[in-house]
Amino acid sequence: MSIIRDNKTDPNKILPMTYLWAREYYKSGVANNWTPEEVSMQRDVEQWKTPDAVTDHERKLIMLNLGFFSTAESLTANNIVLALYRHITNSECRQYLLRQAFEEAIHTDTFIYCCDSLGLDPDEIYTMYERVDIIKEKDDFVVSLTKSIFDPQFEIVDDATTQQFVKDLIGYYVIMEGIFFYAGFAMMLSLKRHKKMVGIGEQFEYIMRDESLHLAFGCDLITTIIKEYPSIWTDAFKQEVVGLIKKAVELEMAYAIEACPNGLLGITSKQFCDYVQHIADRRLERLGLEKVYNKENPFLWMSEATDLSKEKNFFETRVTEYQSGGSLDWD
Ligand code: FE
Ligand code: MN
Numbered sequence: 001m002s003i004i005r006d007n008k009t010d011p012n013k014i015l016p017m018t019y020l021w022a023r024e025y026y027k028s029g030v031a032n033n034w035t036p037e038e039v040s041m042q043r044d045v046e047q048w049k050t051p052d053a054v055t056d057h058e059r060k061l062i063m064l065n066l067g068f069f070s071t072a073e074s075l076t077a078n079n080i081v082l083a084l085y086r087h088i089t090n091s092e093c094r095q096y097l098l099r100q101a102f103e104e105a106i107h108t109d110t111f112i113y114c115c116d117s118l119g120l121d122p123d124e125i126y127t128m129y130e131r132v133d134i135i136k137e138k139d140d141f142v143v144s145l146t147k148s149i150f151d152p153q154f155e156i157v158d159d160a161t162t163q164q165f166v167k168d169l170i171g172y173y174v175i176m177e178g179i180f181f182y183a184g185f186a187m188m189l190s191l192k193r194h195k196k197m198v199g200i201g202e203q204f205e206y207i208m209r210d211e212s213l214h215l216a217f218g219c220d221l222i223t224t225i226i227k228e229y230p231s232i233w234t235d236a237f238k239q240e241v242v243g244l245i246k247k248a249v250e251l252e253m254a255y256a257i258e259a260c261p262n263g264l265l266g267i268t269s270k271q272f273c274d275y276v277q278h279i280a281d282r283r284l285e286r287l288g289l290e291k292v293y294n295k296e297n298p299f300l301w302m303s304e305a306t307d308l309s310k311e312k313n314f315f316e317t318r319v320t321e322y323q324s325g326g327s328l329d330w331d
């Protein structure tokens with residue numbers, strides 16, 4: 001019995017379970033269930049219509065983040081359904097992948113809801129991943145790591161193909177969901193802290209909470225594969241993985257600087273870069289690799305937003321919502 005490369009596994013038999021952690025992620029995902037329509041966009045709509053309420057720079061960065069996330073969610077969902085699901089035959093992992101795929105559908109729905117309620121031009125948003133260089137570079141980088149496993153002929157049979165598969169997992173779980181999402185999260189949550197576009201901000205908070213589970217599942221999946229096939233985890237492969245993460249950090253810092261050349265609401269673009277480096281170190285450590293950047297977390301409030309217990313988040317959401325009509329503050 002192993003998590004991949006196992007042709008004796010019957011994917012239709014979920015009991016008894018081997019990987020109980022995968023089951024736990026499934027249950028946490030279900031406990032976090034939300035839909036975008038639960039979040040009122042009324043104040044956002046008013047602010048969006050009022051020129052002074054949101055500056056031109058803030059509008060530009062909101063659009064950039066909507067452009068990046070709207071298509072990144074689909075890329076992630078495609079990778080789960082079209083590439084990962086075929087190779088991960090273990091039932092409890094598959095059950096989680098189905099849950100995650102549903103969450104990606106919810107996230108996709110969030111951006112439909114934002115476009116609809118703010119009256120944004122979908123053509124502008126959904127073509128950014130082809131038009132806007134810094135978004136295209138991030139997406140192309142992830143896609144380049146994962147091309148081979150999309151090949152219908154691809155099978156995981158030996159160490160080299162296992163490494164290719166792990167590179168896909170690094171590409172989506174660690175780099176896309178674990179690094180490329182985080183400068184955007186920090187920007188959108190900073191706006192929310194200043195009571196700007198609080199509906200979108202709250203939706204980004206929910207997405208971030210989901211993504212932190214996706215990332216954690218992905219890291220457990222990767223470390224389980226490494227435990228079961230230790231011969232893939234060579235020094236050369238480790239170095240390759242570190243190199244990929246460093247490249248991702250460069251792209252994400254470029255994205256942050258492009259989005260906030262002169263900072264945002266008192267936050268400098270350097271602080272966004274420090275934050276990206278800080279979270280990259282956390283991802284490296286999660287994979288059992290040494291950290292590279294040694295940057296303090298400049299946004300402690302970000303970890304509070306992710307690390308709060310899920311049920312508490314939900315509880316507070318409801319209570320605060322009733323108290324202050326749509327705005328909530330978890331910090
Ligand atoms: Fe997502
Ligand atoms: Mn995700």
